[in-house]
Amino acid sequence: MKRFALAALSIFAISSVALAVEPQEARQASMKKVGGAIGLLSGIAKGEAPFDAAAAQAAFATMNTVAKEYVSLFPVGSETGMDTEASPAIWANMADFTAKVAKFESDTGAAAAMTFADAAAVGAAIGPVAENCGACHQLYRVKK
Amino acid sequence: MSRFLRWIAGLALLGVALGLFITRAVPLNASEIAALPDGDIARGENVFWASGCVSCHAVPKSEGDAHLVLAGGLELKTDFGTFVAPNISSSIEHGIGSWKLGDFASAMLKGVSPEGTHYYPSFPYGSYARMTSQDISDLYAYMKTLPASDNVPALNQLSFPFNIRAAIGGWKLLYLNASPRLTLDVSDPVLARGQYLVDGPGHCGECHSPRNLVGGFKANAWLSGARNPDGGGKIPNITPGSKDIGEWSASDLVAYFETGFTPDFDSVGGSMVSVQKNLSKLPKTDLEAIAAYLKVVPARPDGA
Numbered sequence: 001m002k003r004f005a006l007a008a009l010s011i012f013a014i015s016s017v018a019l020a021v022e023p024q025e026a027r028q029a030s031m032k033k034v035g036g037a038i039g040l041l042s043g044i045a046k047g048e049a050p051f052d053a054a055a056a057q058a059a060f061a062t063m064n065t066v067a068k069e070y071v072s073l074f075p076v077g078s079e080t081g082m083d084t085e086a087s088p089a090i091w092a093n094m095a096d097f098t099a100k101v102a103k104f105e106s107d108t109g110a111a112a113a114m115t116f117a118d119a120a121a122v123g124a125a126i127g128p129v130a131e132n133c134g135a136c137h138q139l140y141r142v143k144k
Numbered sequence: 145m146s147r148f149l150r151w152i153a154g155l156a157l158l159g160v161a162l163g164l165f166i167t168r169a170v171p172l173n174a175s176e177i178a179a180l181p182d183g184d185i186a187r188g189e190n191v192f193w194a195s196g197c198v199s200c201h202a203v204p205k206s207e208g209d210a211h212l213v214l215a216g217g218l219e220l221k222t223d224f225g226t227f228v229a230p231n232i233s234s235s236i237e238h239g240i241g242s243w244k245l246g247d248f249a250s251a252m253l254k255g256v257s258p259e260g261t262h263y264y265p266s267f268p269y270g271s272y273a274r275m276t277s278q279d280i281s282d283l284y285a286y287m288k289t290l291p292a293s294d295n296v297p298a299l300n301q302l303s304f305p306f307n308i309r310a311a312i313g314g315w316k317l318l319y320l321n322a323s324p325r326l327t328l329d330v331s332d333p334v335l336a337r338g339q340y341l342v343d344g345p346g347h348c349g350e351c352h353s354p355r356n357l358v359g360g361f362k363a364n365a366w367l368s369g370a371r372n373p374d375g376g377g378k379i380p381n382i383t384p385g386s387k388d389i390g391e392w393s394a395s396d397l398v399a400y401f402e403t404g405f406t407p408d409f410d411s412v413g414g415s416m417v418s419v420q421k422n423l424s425k426l427p428k429t430d431l432e433a434i435a436a437y438l439k440v441v442p443a444r445p446d447g448a
Contacts, residue, residue: 035409042409085413087375130411134404134420137413142377 024082027073030066037062038130045123053116056125060112063129067105071098087142097140104132167313169262171250180245181281188286191279193425195272195345197287199418200229203295214239215293220266221374224359225302227266235292248284249277255316262312264300265319265359271347273322279345306359319360325349326366326441338437341430342367351379351415354447367438368447375414378446385443397435398428 021029037059043049044056074090074097090097111125201214216231233239240248247258255262255269263269305311325343330336342348354362354370369381380388389397389406396407401423404412412420423431 031410035411038405039409042403042405085377089375130403130405133411134413134417137411138415138417141413142375143372143380143414144377 022082023073023075023078024084024086027070027084027086028082030070030073034063034066034133038126038133041122041126044119045126047119051116051119051122056116056122057112057114060108060114060125060129064105064108064112067101067108070101070104083144085141085144087140090140093139097136100132100136100140104129104136107132164310164313167310167317169254169256169260169313171254171256171260172246177246177249180249180277183245183281183283183285185282185285185289187279188282188284190426190430191275191283191345192286193422194341194430195283196347196419196422197232199415199422201232203293213291213293214287215295216297217295222266223355223373224306225300227264227300227302228298230297231293231295232287233293233295234288234290235294238294238296239292240287241292245281245284248287249280252280252283253322255312255320262309262316264302264309264312265315268347268350270320271344271350273320274324274340274344276340315359318358328440330437332436334433334436335440337430338433338435341434342437346434348382352382362447365444365447367441368444370447372414377414381444381446382438383441383444384439385445387446390443394432394435394439397438398431401426401431401434402428 040049040059041056044051074086074094076091078084079086079088079091107129111129114121114125116122116125197214198211200218200220201216202211202218203213203215204218206213214231214233216229216233218229220227220229231239234241236242243251243258250256250258251263251267252269252272252275254273255265255267257263300307324339326339328335328339330339349361349367352367352369354365354368356362367382369386370379372379380386382389384390392400392407400406400412401420403424404417404420406412423434
């Protein structure tokens with residue numbers, strides 16, 4: 001019985017390691033979600049997609065969710081590997097990086113709380129949120 | 145024998161003197177300066193954003209109106225050492241407020257200071273040399289209107305032999321000219337405008353083209369991208385052969401210049417963030433001209 005428990009435990013341990021998503025990959029997936037959300041919003045703002053207030057709100061909420069957990073995806077030890085484009089400057093300036101992500105969280109939170117009357121209102125809400133992308137990537141992303 | 149040695153020594157001295165003479169700093173001459181037109185402040189603002197002055201000379205990390213204070217201080221890490229952007233605000237004492245139009249034009253077109261010394265080509269006069277005298281005068285008029293700062297930035301930290309300023313004369317002999325970077329048919333005025341903006345004021349190739357050991361551009365690799373000397377990674381190839389943006393349409397490029405977003409809504413990063421902010425202030429016709437030109441330059445594999 002003991003042996004069986006040990007075997008089960010080890011299988012569980014091995015499979016959980018195999019299933020675990022590395023932080024580098026989780027970061028990349030998070031940023032893809034943000035890109036997708038911006039794409040959806042931009043389509044609405046430009047009139048390329050039909051106006052959908054609920055979808056716009058949800059897109060801002062998606063970015064807000066990403067922002068909430070984003071800093072936790074940069075543990076020490078995840079500086080390199082898996083084609084990460086994260087700059088070493090993140091770990092050297094963690095307080096500033098955290099502050100920049102916090103601003104992204106509050107800006108997306110504010111936008112997600114809005115009720116949009118039309119496409120122009122969505123367009124106006126994208127601006128301040130999108131500012132965060134460049135502000136952070138200027139310092140903390142390295143093009144590979 | 146001693147007469148022979150004296151001859152050799154004399155010849156060597158003559159050689160050095162000749163070398164110093166042909167590599168001396170030569171500003172614009174009096175008639176060239178007299179021919180400079182009057183500047184216009186409103187047009188100059190457009191030239192200012194096209195030329196990207198703030199990206200190096202604004203107070204690092206400044207925003208809004210503070211970003212128009214060209215106090216210098218940004219460090220540019222390169223293979224030759226660290227260059228520190230000087231104060232080019234309108235301060236008479238610490239900036240360029242005392243400069244006459246001729247001084248400004250000699251700096252922009254010839255890389256020569258009012259004191260008659262060479263500037264390092266980290267100040268991209270190698271590109272600005274292609275600018276029209278009208279644009280130079282307009283830019284001068286606009287920059288006169290910007291705030292003064294009494295900041296005194298640190299000095300350059302360059303490694304030998306690049307710390308010998310006189311050697312820049314040799315670099316200029318090899319690399320400084322105002323001829324087109326690429327021989328292309330630019331009879332279409334849109335393409336001509338694009339070429340002017342990219343290779344002149346915009347100085348895109350200064351970062352987006354690979355350089356050799358003495359800082360000259362490698363042949364047949366214009367705009368093909370380069371290793372990023374400051375912070376690692378790469379500066380992308382922006383020719384149609386680029387793995388990153390070769391597939392982008394001209395309108396994708398314009399959208400990126402305006403918004404900072406790629407066609408799949410990835411965002412601008414690194415030093416390009418500041419450049420894109422400058423570009424977003426240009427008239428759309430200029431952005432379309434830049435995009436049109438970038439679609440017709442020769443496709444190159446990624447440079448290094």
